[in-house]
Each structure stands twice: as C-alpha cells, then as structure tokens.
Amino acid sequence: TPIQALLICGGGGSEHDVSLRTADFIEEQLQNVSDIALTRVVMDASGRLSDRNGGVHYLSQQRQLVAEDGSTRDVHYVVPAIHGYPGETGDLQSQLELFGIPYFGCGPEASKxxxxxxxxxxxxxxxxxxNTPYQFLFSNSEEEIAKATMALRQWGAVFVKASNQGSSVGCFRVTNEEQMAEALTQAFALSPYVLVEKSLxxxxxxxxxxxxxxxxxxxxxxxxxxxxxxxxxxxxxxxxxxxxxxxxxxxxxxxxxxxxxxxxxxxxxxxxxxxxxxxxxxxxxxxxxxxxxxxxxxxxxxxxxxxxxxxxxxxxxxxxxxxxxxxxxxx
Ligand code: ATP
Ligand code: MG
Ligand code: MG
Ligand code: MG
Known part of the structure; x- marks a missing residue:
C-alpha cells in the first residue's frame, strides 16, 4: 500500500497565493511516484482545510484526515507547503510534532x-x-521613530522591513523622512517588530x-x-x-x-x-x-x-x- 502523504498549502499569511504555486510544483513532482499517494488540501485564514471539491476536513490526533461526513484517510507524512503563517513560522510543525506525524522541512524552533x-x-x-547593519524597532512610537530617522540620516537609504513576512511583503526602500513615516505605518500594520536596515x-x-x-x-x-x-x-x-x-x-x-x-x-x-x-x-x-x-x-x-x-x-x-x-x- 502506498504511503499516504498530505500536502497542505495556502495558509493565513500574505503569501497564500505563492504557496498554491509552490504546491503545484510539489504535486507535479510526486505525481508519478508509485509508492506515494498525495492528497492536497488548501488551508484558509482560519486554519480550515478544503479539498479540490470544496469538502472541508481536519487533521486528527489519530493521524487521519477527517471529512465532514466522518470518513477518514490515514496521514503518514505531511508536506507543509506554506510560506509564512502558519507553515514557515513553525506553528503547523508544532502541531505535527504533537500528533507524531513526520513532515518535510525544518522543525518548529528553527522555522520560528x-x-x-x-x-x-x-x-x-x-x-x-x-549580516546587514540594522536598527530594531518595537513600536511605531516617537522614540522608536527617532531611531529610524537617525538610521536614515546615517545610511542615506534604508530598507524598512516587517520582521515576519516573506516575498518582500512589508519591505520598502526608503530615502527620505516622508517615505519613512509611510513605510513604518505599513510595516507595523503587518508586524509588531520592524527592522530598519542599511540599504546596500x-x-x-x-x-x-x-x-x-x-x-x-x-x-x-x-x-x-x-x-x-x-x-x-x-x-x-x-x-x-x-x-x-x-x-x-x-x-x-x-x-x-x-x-x-x-x-x-x-x-x-x-x-x-x-x-x-x-x-x-x-x-x-x-x-x-x-x-x-x-x-x-x-x-x-x-x-x-x-x-x-x-x-x-x-x-x-x-x-x-x-x-x-x-x-x-x-x-
Ligand atoms: P523572500 O521572498 O526571499 O523571503 P523577504 O520578504 O524575506 O524575501 P528580504 O529578502 O529580506 O525579504 O528582502 C527582499 C528584497 O529587498 C531583497 O531580495 C533585496 O532585493 C531587497 N533588500 C532587502 N534588504 C536590503 C538591503 N539591506 N540592501 C539592499 N537591498 C535589500
Ligand atoms: Mg525571506
Ligand atoms: Mg521567503
Ligand atoms: Mg529574501
């Protein structure tokens, strides 16, 4: 009997759509592997797993994918093909560790x-x-903004980055103080922590x-x-x-x-x-x-x-x- 692998893609982060394209690649790569049967589900922002036909499922502690009608499918292995939350952040991996399901990729701590x-x-x-010189900001307060302004004056141009994104989401090149205010507002809307890096x-x-x-x-x-x-x-x-x-x-x-x-x-x-x-x-x-x-x-x-x-x-x-x-x- 083939190994039952579950491909979980999508997720609740800004890279949801990118993750679907990554999942297409992985699906294609495992298509003709006869001893591995791959099931694909898409996770939405509330953590719900849906199959291609819109059927909703959840992952159980019994290492099964459970459908709404109660039917189950064993899960021997998970491929968490999610960029950002809750895959690349390690949260899903923590749950998989807890359930004892082996998975592809880094563990929860390294991911986080x-x-x-x-x-x-x-x-x-x-x-x-x-690594690139930077200032670290923990709030969009006047004191913290002063640190960003100093960094900008010192370095001439900086990158303002939300600490918790990928695919360049929440990442802005800033060369003056007006742009700085806008970039900080946008970065802090995504993340509690922001970096101001020297633009190299x-x-x-x-x-x-x-x-x-x-x-x-x-x-x-x-x-x-x-x-x-x-x-x-x-x-x-x-x-x-x-x-x-x-x-x-x-x-x-x-x-x-x-x-x-x-x-x-x-x-x-x-x-x-x-x-x-x-x-x-x-x-x-x-x-x-x-x-x-x-x-x-x-x-x-x-x-x-x-x-x-x-x-x-x-x-x-x-x-x-x-x-x-x-x-x-x-x-
Ligand atoms: P990824 O899609 O690789 O996960 P990311 O969202 O994690 O991207 P970074 O890789 O840190 O973000 O930055 C995105 C891009 O911004 C870089 O590929 C580079 O083009 C530019 N960049 C970021 N930081 C700097 C810097 N300090 N100096 C010059 N360019 C930078
Ligand atoms: Mg990155
Ligand atoms: Mg990335
Ligand atoms: Mg990068």
Missing amino acids: LCFNKVTTKLWLTALGID KVRELEVAAYRYAGELVITPPGEVCAPEDTFYSYEEKYAEASRARTFVEAQGLSQAQLAWIHEASKRAFAGLQLKDLSRIDFFLTDDGNIYLNEVNTFPGMTPISMFPKMLAHAGHNFSEYLSSLIRQAIA
Whole structure:
C-alpha cells in the first residue's frame, strides 16, 4: 500500500497565493511516484482545510484526515507547503510534532526563529556570521521613530522591513523622512517588530542548502538581478511583467568569496539547526563585503523560484529528493 502523504498549502499569511504555486510544483513532482499517494488540501485564514471539491476536513490526533461526513484517510507524512503563517513560522510543525506525524522541512524552533528577521539576525551574530547593519524597532512610537530617522540620516537609504513576512511583503526602500513615516505605518500594520536596515548596493546571491541522500548539499550561489530602478519586490518576483532575471550560477566570484559563502551557509544550517532544506540569501557589496541577508526555511518553488533550479543545476532530481526523504521518514 502506498504511503499516504498530505500536502497542505495556502495558509493565513500574505503569501497564500505563492504557496498554491509552490504546491503545484510539489504535486507535479510526486505525481508519478508509485509508492506515494498525495492528497492536497488548501488551508484558509482560519486554519480550515478544503479539498479540490470544496469538502472541508481536519487533521486528527489519530493521524487521519477527517471529512465532514466522518470518513477518514490515514496521514503518514505531511508536506507543509506554506510560506509564512502558519507553515514557515513553525506553528503547523508544532502541531505535527504533537500528533507524531513526520513532515518535510525544518522543525518548529528553527522555522520560528528564521521567519522572524530580528531573531535570525541575533542568531547569525551569535554564530559569528556577518549580516546587514540594522536598527530594531518595537513600536511605531516617537522614540522608536527617532531611531529610524537617525538610521536614515546615517545610511542615506534604508530598507524598512516587517520582521515576519516573506516575498518582500512589508519591505520598502526608503530615502527620505516622508517615505519613512509611510513605510513604518505599513510595516507595523503587518508586524509588531520592524527592522530598519542599511540599504546596500549589492549583488544578490542565493544558495540552496538541503539534505540529499543523508548528505548536506550546499549549491554554488545563484544570482537574482532586480531592475536598476527598484529591488527584488513582490511584483518583480511574481508579476507577469516582472523584469527580474535569475541566474542559476553567479559568475565572476572569487574562490575566496565562494568559500566564504559556502562556510557561512554550512554554519548557518548547523547553527540554526535547519533540516531537509533552506534557501540562504546573501548580499555582495561593491567593495567586496558579503553579508548574510536571511534564511528561508521553506523557499518558494514557483516557476521563477531559485531553490528548485539550483537543486536541478546541482544534478539532483527534486522528485527523487522529496520521495526519498518521505520514504526515510516512514521507514
Ligand atoms: P523572500 O521572498 O526571499 O523571503 P523577504 O520578504 O524575506 O524575501 P528580504 O529578502 O529580506 O525579504 O528582502 C527582499 C528584497 O529587498 C531583497 O531580495 C533585496 O532585493 C531587497 N533588500 C532587502 N534588504 C536590503 C538591503 N539591506 N540592501 C539592499 N537591498 C535589500
Ligand atoms: Mg525571506
Ligand atoms: Mg521567503
Ligand atoms: Mg529574501
């Protein structure tokens, strides 16, 4: 009998729609794997799970997917294909741990601390990994805004970021005080914590780090190039008219730079106690400094996304990668 795997996508966060596209990719990858039967459900903002026909289900402690008419289907393994809350934030993983259901991806703690951009930076600093200079704001009060204004004066241009988002939601480039007020209002509407980061003129490098056949694989960095007049925003990531370009392997990096990125990725993967996969994003400045920007514990797997491309470029087959992780977890 095949392994019953449950793909949960959607979720209550701003990346709900992106998650559906990631789920399409995963579904396609497991379609022809004969020993794994995949059921897909979409989670809405209230945590309700619906199937394709609109039927509502819940996940039970008996490790079953229970339909409204009481019929059940065993759940041996879960693929939480949710960017943001409650998947990438680790909340769903906590429930799966509690129910004893194995799942794809990082555990609750690593997920939580990587999804929060503030805790990520604290951990990176503790691990001795350079990350972008920043100020941390815990409220949109006058005192806290003063810190943001100082940062803007000192650095000339900054990125204001909600601490708890992905896909560049709640992320704004700010070059004057008017923009600052607007960006802070929008970021605080999404998150209780906000970062004001120094805006770096950079090349953006991304590494896929994942476990394949028991070994940690760290790919050479790929590169994303946003258009000159903007940054790698939500629109540049997903809109039809996106002008961003991606390269599966960045060119012209020195051996020392490649080695630095490799070591930092390895250290981040170990120190943050990541599992199965992650995409680690770096900035390379004009003067040759490299900063770790962030760690994505459940990177996008849409047609534009870097993680599946880098995995393929490393000579690995996503379908084999995921199905062998599933078989291992069940064995
Ligand atoms: P992801 O979709 O990768 O999860 P995210 O929402 O977590 O994105 P970041 O990766 O931190 O957000 O930032 C989004 C984009 O904003 C970056 O890819 C980059 O283009 C730009 N950016 C962010 N911070 C900086 C910075 N300090 N200097 C220059 N550009 C930046
Ligand atoms: Mg991110
Ligand atoms: Mg993300
Ligand atoms: Mg990023």
